[in-house]
Amino acid sequence: MSGGLVDSYNRKHDYLRISVTDRCNLRCVYCMPEEGMEFEPNEKLLSFEEITEVVRILAKQGLRKLRLTGGEPLVRKNLEQLVEMLANIPGIEDIALTTNGVYFAAKADKFKQAGLTRINISLDSLRADRFAMITRGGDIHRVLQAIEAAYRVGLYPIKINVVLMKGINDDEILDFLRLTLERDIQVRYIEYMPIGHDDAGWKTKYVPLSTVLEVCKEQGFEVAESAAVYGNGPSQNYQIQGAKGSFGLIHPVSDHFCQTCNRLRLTADGNIKPCLYWSDEFNVRPLIGNEEQLLQLFYRALGQKPETHEMALKLTDKTQSHTPTLRRMSQIGG
Secondary structure, eight states, X not given: OTTOSBOTTOOBXXXXXXXXXXXXXXXXXXXXXXXXXXXXXXXXXXXHHHHHHHHHHHHTTTOXXXXXXXXXXXXXXXXXXXXXXXXXXTTOOEEEEEEOSTTTGGGHHHHHHHTOOEEEEEOOOSSHHHHHXXXXXXXXXXXXXXXXXXXXXXXXXXXXXXXXXXXXXGGGHHHHHHHHHHSSOEEEEEEOOOOSOOOHHHHHHOOOTHHHHHHHHHHTOOEEEOOOOSSSOOOEEEEETTOSSEEEEEOTTTSOOGGGOOEEEEOTTSEEESSSSBOOOEEOGGGTTOHHHHHHHHHHHHHTOOSOOOGGGGGGTOOOSSOBOOSOHHHHTO
16 A cells, blocks of 8 residues: 555546535525435534544655635634644644635634645626525625635635626626736636436526637737646636636536546545545544554545546536435535
8 A cells, every 4th residue: 555545547546635524604506405404413523633643644645735625614612623633633734724714714824824735716606686596595705705815814826716607697607707817816717516406496597618718819818828826726817918817617518527536535534435425434533543554444435436527428418427415515515
């Protein structure tokens, strides 16, 4: 096992996404049903100590980058303590956070001091009423305060995640592009994915990200591919001439990036997910405390990681080779 975290397709995994909770203070339309969900009881969630032990073992095998997700990770109390514990593990170089931002501004200094390196903030509309509709009640002003707080404490680069949905927010593509003209920020447009639900509604809202480049052309923007913004994401990066910031396209459906996938996922209830989309899971909790067996489980998970997720087949109702997950995005961590 000395060769590092490498799968059957010779993809090296140095990045772990850790969901710390399946709970969220919002109910975004693409992430969670309106009626909410039955959440895991707290005793079923991995403790900070258990998460730290898993990361400590994997860091010996080449793990270098972490991202904390949820649900909404800041729903988990004292999350900055976990950040500090992870930052003290030898080999860990980068700790990022994906958040809806609602609770972040008040804790920005604590997270920075604990060792947080970067932040991604979900913001699917720049219009207060529409943001409230998409999130089913969220206050956009608190998210904007989170962005300012991230600037203030020096969490760079700041990335804004925008899930594009036809007829909901695709008329704001230009508004977000203009944001990159004015500020050193990266807007990341993300394709709507069929995660955890298999209904026709997904198809009707799906927007291919070629639309973003078409908007740039219509506006007469001079656009060039840009150097990758620091981070672990799979986005194709672009910059409008003269802009302070940049934008990225993450298109797992229309143009998957599986061939360069370097990430594993650890769910809040302790399951390794080799692939976001497929149902395969491997529970780590019974093996925490046994380093050798825990490593064997991770290598078993890597051995079963498929070459691709085949999401695009859902657009044409073609048969897939594996079983898609029934977990909602909030239960996986994205």
